[in-house]
Every structure is written in structure tokens, then in C-alpha cells.
Amino acid sequence: MKECPKLEECPTCRTIAYCSEEHRLLHLPQHKEICDAIIEVNKQRNMHNFCGNALEEWTNFKKENMQAVEQQLHRELELYEQQMLLFPKSCFICHKHDNLKIFCSYCVCVNICCEHNLVFREHNCRNMQHCLVLDYTQALKDRDGKFVKNDVYINLKEVNDMLSFMEQYLQHKITPDSLDNVHFECTEYFSRPLTLIYGLREGNLLHLQSFKTIIIHIISGTFEDINSLYAWELLLHECNEDVNVLIIMIGPDLQEKCRTLELCETCKAHNKKLQFEYRRTLYHNYVVSRFHMQPHVIIGFNARFMNDIELSTTMIRTVRSQSCVFLLTTECESKVQQNMIMIREIVYSPMLTPVFSGQNRFRSWRPYRDYENDGLFYSNKYLIIYMNLVSIRTSVSVRYYELGS
Numbered sequence: 428m429k430e431c432p433k434l435e436e437c438p439t440c441r442t443i444a445y446c447s448e449e450h451r452l453l454h455l456p457q458h459k460e461i462c463d464a465i466i467e468v469n470k471q472r473n474m475h476n477f478c479g480n481a482l483e484e485w486t487n488f489k490k491e492n493m494q495a496v497e498q499q500l501h502r503e504l505e506l507y508e509q510q511m512l513l514f515p516k517s518c519f520i521c522h523k524h525d526n527l528k529i530f531c532s533y534c535v536c537v538n539i540c541c542e543h544n545l546v547f548r549e550h551n552c553r554n555m556q557h558c559l560v561l562d563y564t565q566a567l568k569d570r571d572g573k574f575v576k577n578d579v580y581i582n583l584k585e586v587n588d589m590l591s592f593m594e595q596y597l598q599h600k601i602t603p604d605s606l607d608n609v610h611f612e613c614t615e616y617f618s619r620p621l622t623l624i625y626g627l628r629e630g631n632l633l634h635l636q637s638f639k640t641i642i643i644h645i646i647s648g649t650f651e652d653i654n655s656l657y658a659w660e661l662l663l664h665e666c667n668e669d670v671n672v673l674i675i676m677i678g679p680d681l682q683e684k685c686r687t688l689e690l691c692e693t694c695k696a697h698n699k700k701l702q703f704e705y706r707r708t709l710y711h712n713y714v715v716s717r718f719h720m721q722p723h724v725i726i727g728f729n730a731r732f733m734n735d736i737e738l739s740t741t742m743i744r745t746v747r748s749q750s751c752v753f754l755l756t757t758e759c760e761s762k763v764q765q766n767m768i769m770i771r772e773i774v775y776s777p778m779l780t781p782v783f784s785g786q787n788r789f790r791s792w793r794p795y796r797d798y799e800n801d802g803l804f805y806s807n808k809y810l811i812i813y814m815n816l817v818s819i820r821t822s823v824s825v826r827y828y829e830l831g832s
Contacts, residue, residue, distance in 0.1 A: 555796070589792065622787055656688060729806055
């Protein structure tokens, strides 16, 4: 097994590591605020001493640590700060933080304590290693550096899944040996608009060509880089001329702003517009605000807000009040049935049934680490579609897709 490079851990908070003492000192002015907060939280609760057994207890312990640090700082954590606390260096078996050594120096994601040194723990090393590489390259990438081509017109009637889309988009056959990081990043960007387009077709819900204005609400939207935004021009290519698509992202972690994208020459010639609004608030507050615009579709991508009973109850009742198409994606199959049961209970409608539930042909190929199970997940892997949360459909066709990769 190859030697893993020695990392320099922050000696005070022990939640972040560096390749050298020089880089630790270089980052210290930026790191000091959260470092001091972690030290204060540690005086009240030992963030490095997990005493439970179940995976759910471990997940809750990490989330409670993160919430305590946020309260100490009086602000939301940056993404990398969240990862410091949701993916702490701990034993893969018992989750203790002390006397660790790296078990797998290929993916560098599995550590073992001295008590479990001889216990083998199977893990998805290849994909975890790939996830690490993608995280690293994404961290170095300029978020406003556009590489998504928005002038490629694709006949989506000939596209059946993400693989066939990518082959048309890149204009060459894709084999396992030909995959590179750009392929994985592109599927992450295009998964969202493709999921919407095919979800609407699958449920025979909205015919995009019949609208001059389309308003889409995305709950807890988090994508902000330029490639994620330009991928939505696919939706314009499915619409007739003189159409205006307005995508409103609503969530407490967003920065308030509006943006109109520079479109391809064909879209400009047909007088099409693609606009984005970011609203920093919870969805139920947005709906009663002066900024509210009645949506045609509401989407919750990778809807982890459903894990919070109080938040999901308020959210789902607000979605119901909008009486429009509702799409929900999840990362694992077990959550599909859980979410459907929860939605029925929240809206007091035991007969409420989606027009579609099952695997999504257009899920992302890009792996992400999952803090809930210490494994990996793929965005938008499963899809649930409701005509609305009011009407009850008596005839329902539920299909389960095979993935394109």
C-alpha cells in the first residue's frame, strides 16, 4: 500500500488539516474565527467524544455539533466549514477521534482506531477516491469560468437517459474508459433541467410550448456557479419563441440577487429570456412576501429538508397552497416511500398519490460523500412527481427506470 502524505492538523480545534505548517499559518487568519468557536463549544460539549453506537446517533451528533458552532458564530457555516464538522476524522467502526491511523491511503476517507486495527471494513474505495479528486478540482475551479456549451441544440425526443444525452451533447460515444471529470461535472449540471423536462413529459403535466412565461420555484436551491445556471437554457430550447423562463431559488442560505443570462444566438433571435432570482428566506415566508410570484412548478432537489419534521410540515403545506406541479428528488430508494407517506400525513390525504415515483434516468453521475451513512450518494437519483398536493388521482402508472450508467 502506498504511503499517504502526512497532514498537519490544527492543534487547537483538530477539525482541519494542512499539507504543511506553512499552509496552516497561511490559512490561520481565515480559520481563527471558527477555530475559536469550536474551542468554546468544546467547553460545553465534547465534540471529539462520541459515545453512541447507532449510525443515526452518529449523524445526529455531527449535526448537533454543527448547529452549536453556528449558534456560537451567529452565522451560517461556509460549505467547507460544514464539511469540517460533518466529515470529521474518526474511526470508521466506532467513530472515536483519538489514536487514529489511515486505513485506506487510496481514497484517504477511512480511518481506524487502535482497537479496530485488525477489523476489515469494506468501503467503496474507487468511487470515494474519485469523489476526492472531483472535490479537489472543483475547489480549484473558477465558479464563473463557463465550460457548459449553451449553443448546442439537441433533439430531446431522441434522448432516453443521461448517457444518450451526454453522447449527443458531446457528439461522441461514451465508454467507461473514455469518462473524465468533465463528463461527471456536466451530468451534475444538466441533471436538474433534464429531470424537470422529462418529469413533466412522464406525468403529461405541462406542455412547455403552450406558455409565454414559465415560473419555477426551487426550494432550498444551492447551485450558484455559472455552469449550473447555463444548463437551464435546455429548458428554453424546448419552448416556443417569445418565452420568458423565471427560476426563483428560495432558501435561508442564499444571497439575495437577480441575474439574466446571456443566451445563445438562436434563443436571442427568438426573443427568449432566462432569468434567476435568489431569495434568502424560508419558503413559507417567501410565499407571503411582496416578492412572491405564482409558480407553474415547484421543485425540491435532493430534498433533505424532509428529514426535519417541523420544517417539512410547514414547507409541504405551503407547497399545497400553491396548487401546482410538485417535483421532489431524493438520493436513496428508502426515502421515496418515506416522503410519500409523510406528505400524505401532512396534507391529511391518505389517498394522495404521485403521478410518478421511481428511479430517475437523468440522475447525476457525480459521487458525493454522504454524512448520513458515511458512504456516497448521487444527486437526483430518485424522482417523485405530483400533479399538485390537492388533487387525488385514481389511476396511477408508476414506473421504475433503469439508470443510463
